[in-house]
Amino acid sequence: MIKVSPDAQKKVSQLMLDEGFNPIDDFVRVGVKSGGCSGLSYDLSFDNAKSEQDRLFEDNQIKILVDKKSLLYLLGTTLEYSGGLNGKGFVFNNPNAERTCGCGESFSL
Numbered sequence: 001m002i003k004v005s006p007d008a009q010k011k012v013s014q015l016m017l018d019e020g021f022n023p024i025d026d027f028v029r030v031g032v033k034s035g036g037c038s039g040l041s042y043d044l045s046f047d048n049a050k051s052e053q054d055r056l057f058e059d060n061q062i063k064i065l066v067d068k069k070s071l072l073y074l075l076g077t078t079l080e081y082s083g084g085l086n087g088k089g090f091v092f093n094n095p096n097a098e099r100t101c102g103c104g105e106s107f108s109l
Helices: 006-018 068-074
Strands: 027-034 040-047 054-059 062-067 078-082 089-093 106-108
Touching: 006 062, 006 078, 027 068, 054 068, 062 068
Parallel strands: 027 062
Antiparallel strands: 027 040, 040 106, 054 062, 078 089
């Protein structure tokens, strides 16, 4: 399962509306791709279509799509948001990551 913190839910909903997506009907697509200073990086986008390769999770009124390839890397992850002057923006709290970079955008297993 992938979870969404209350702060992340508010920010995701706001961004979806800003980009023409509907937070009730559309999806947040979360994936993992090669790259970043630790070897793997997170990919976050919005989508309005679910494919057969996607696994759907819903938490805090946010629908999350994860492709099968990324699923093993992301199980148990919580999407969080930290705003303000020292905030990092979206942060993935991933219990599977053995090492993360300083910015929190990449990790390794």
